[in-house]
Amino acid sequence: MKKTLVLSLLILVVLIAASLFFFFTHYNFWYKSLRLSPTRTLAGHILLDNSVTFHNHEVLTSHPEESRKYLPVWEEIFKKRNSMSTEYFDSHIIVLSSTVDERAGVEEAAGIFGKKQTLLDIDYYLKIDWVRLKLSDTLILQIGDQQLSEDPTKYEEGALALGLEPDHMYFADQVKIKPIEHVISRPSLIWKVFQASPIFLLGFDVNKDLRLTPEGNPVMQLHGTKNSFANKCLTSLIYLESGLMDPVEETSCFISLNRPSILAEQRVLPTN
Secondary structure, eight states, X not given: XXXXXXXXXXXXXXXXXXXXXXXXXXXXXXXXXXXXXXXXXXXXXXXXXXXXXXXXXXXXXXXXXXXXXXXXXXXXXXXXXXXXXXXXXXXXXXXXXXEEEEEEOOOXXXXXXXXXEEEEEEEEEEEETTEEEEEEEEEEEEETTEEOXXXXXXXXXXXXXXXXXXXHHEEESSSOOOOOSOOOOHHHHHHHHHHHOTTSOOBEEHHHHEEEOTTOOEEEEXXXXXXXXXXXXXXXXXETTTOOBXXXXXXXXXXXXXXXXXXXXXXXXXXX
């Protein structure tokens, strides 16, 4: 009787340990550090030996003067593009770093093709409840020898006068950000994934699988391996604002370069 009890307890401990192992290896909520070192940005290794204060946050930068002048310009264009209030921006957008770069112009707008452009690259993250999504934007500061205004209204007027189309003034990592206030809780997310895949076939990593759809909705992309030998994997999306989930689809584990991304395809939101 005693041996049976000990064996049962041992089996129970093994099962609990295995469940915890699969849980934490499939459902990763641990963010990598959102802090940037003075020598690294999201784009790569760049010396960031200065900082400026923007909305009560310290922003690492290689060019403090340009950052002080043009971060407010970027903010106004950003809010206008995303139909976002100042209150929402203050609560949900955290700027991490800004750097100045020079590149040859490749846009086909009149009068600027091939002209050298001075650009402000901005790294930031979107914060909604537990969600932290890193993004990058770029703002044009100068075209050839013509510097654009530090005033947001005059900036747009000057850019349009140079023949720069609105979509070419400002290059966004994400075309649109939907200014939502809340997302589903982490336990709710885990429960939805577990319901769809109770034997831990599907999982996610917040550092790799948090995305925005073209409409600006935050989603978690789920993935898993069904049969690696047969090159069969699983994928799905959970819409974090509503909690709705796409049907789980079977896909190839090794995807051809010609295969479109799941977020690039035309999608219809699930209704239940």
